[in-house]
Amino acid sequence: MIPMVSQFPTGGEDSIIAWILQIAWIVMIVATFIYGQRIQMYMMLREVESSLSRLKLMRNKGRKTAISTIKELGKTEEDPTERVDRFLEYIAIGPVELDPSGIIWRLEHLLNVRDARFKDEVKAMVPKADETQTNNMENMLEAALALNIIYKVIRHFYVLGKKTKSLYIIMQLQMLLPLIMREAEAFSNALQAFTKGQPIGDGVGALVAAKLMRGHRKKNVAKDTLMAKVSIEGRTAYVLKATGPGGNVGKPGEAIKQIVNETKGKIVAAIVIDAAQKLEGEKPGEVAEGIGVAIGGPGVEKYKVEESTLKYKIPVNAVLIKEDIGDAVSVMRKEIFEAADAAIERIKRLLLERTKKGDSVIIAGIGNTIGIGQ
Numbered sequence: 001m002i003p004m005v006s007q008f009p010t011g012g013e014d015s016i017i018a019w020i021l022q023i024a025w026i027v028m029i030v031a032t033f034i035y036g037q038r039i040q041m042y043m044m045l046r047e048v049e050s051s052l053s054r055l056k057l058m059r060n061k062g063r064k065t066a067i068s069t070i071k072e073l074g075k076t077e078e079d080p081t082e083r084v085d086r087f088l089e090y091i092a093i094g095p096v097e098l099d100p101s102g103i104i105w106r107l108e109h110l111l112n113v114r115d116a117r118f119k120d121e122v123k124a125m126v127p128k129a130d131e132t133q134t135n136n137m138e139n140m141l142e143a144a145l146a147l148n149i150i151y152k153v154i155r156h157f158y159v160l161g162k163k164t165k166s167l168y169i170i171m172q173l174q175m176l177l178p179l180i181m182r183e184a185e186a187f188s189n190a191l192q193a194f195t196k197g198q199p200i201g202d203g204v205g206a207l208v209a210a211k212l213m214r215g216h217r218k219k220n221v222a223k224d225t226l227m228a229k230v231s232i233e234g235r236t237a238y239v240l241k242a243t244g245p246g247g248n249v250g251k252p253g254e255a256i257k258q259i260v261n262e263t264k265g266k267i268v269a270a271i272v273i274d275a276a277q278k279l280e281g282e283k284p285g286e287v288a289e290g291i292g293v294a295i296g297g298p299g300v301e302k303y304k305v306e307e308s309t310l311k312y313k314i315p316v317n318a319v320l321i322k323e324d325i326g327d328a329v330s331v332m333r334k335e336i337f338e339a340a341d342a343a344i345e346r347i348k349r350l351l352l353e354r355t356k357k358g359d360s361v362i363i364a365g366i367g368n369t370i371g372i373g374q
């Protein structure tokens with residue numbers, strides 16, 4: 001009897017597996033075309049959700065730190081939790097911009113009201129606190145407030161993107177998150193500095209001014225702002241800084257305006273020292289020079305300096321100490337502290353190059369003077 005010969009090629013099992021793999025590959029390609037955006041959005045949502053959880057922890061840490069610090073300083077039977085929670089939801093509404101005429105003065109009024117309201121809230125929570133403690137507590141609560149706002153805004157766009165299934169909302173949020181997280185971490189680190197009254201990176205301008213006015217008689221020239229008349233390289237320097245050692249930025253623009261008016265414009269130059277955000281790759285503590293009014297914030301104080309110096313054609317020079325956004329509100333690091341001496345050398349060189357003996361100049365140290373004395 002002749003045996004039957006199989007009609008199937010050898011390696012039949014391998015051929016079946018190859019066909020299965022090809023079919024699976026085709027299904028994956030088709031699924032990617034059909035559900036690719038949904039898969040991508042799901043992965044982005046997971047990443048945003050992870051960052052949102054971290055933001056929530058930071059927000060809660062700020063809230064707990066504020067409540068515990070107020071309990072420790074206040075030593076009252078009243079629970080401050082409700083007041084702190086109300087403070088963290090505080091909203092400041094800017095002035096109308098449709099008619100820009102006089103907007104600076106309207107903005108200044110709103111900022112003054114806001115500052116007074118914040119101080120009143122702190123005094124109500126910690127009635128026995130002195131002025132330094134009140135200023136530090138206000139700074140700490142503002143850091144906690146910033147963390148709360150960041151968390152709520154990110155949560156808003158996360159929920160909105162998830163609800164509408166909008167890839168573009170989630171994509172923009174996911175792309176911006178690394179920068180937002182750096183800012184949030186900076187405010188989270190600032191809580192320790194504000195609670196303990198330690199100097200922060202933003203205060204390096206005030207530190208320079210404090211070194212220059214050390215040993216000289218000081219007087220108040222504007223709200224929360226000190227001035228000392230100092231002789232530097234044969235020049236008369238009106239040195240300014242915010243009143244310390246509590247967390248305070250003062251009114252440097254108002255102070256410069258008053259000095260310029262009192263001297264009837266007999267100021268040959270103004271030098272403004274402040275922290276500046278460094279670019280990636282630059283070292284913290286590098287000192288740079290420039291022209292213009294180096295005052296951050298909403299612009300009210302900067303406007304006053306520009307107006308008063310323009311009236312008498314006074315040149316404004318800037319000395320900038322570079323630092324990261326995290327350094328600005330964190331405990332002052334060694335490189336930034338040492339940069340204050342380098343900044344003073346730059347100021348002296350500017351005076352020798354741009355002024356003559358007997359001239360009068362203004363030197364303003366800008367920044368939060370927390371932890372930096374008079």
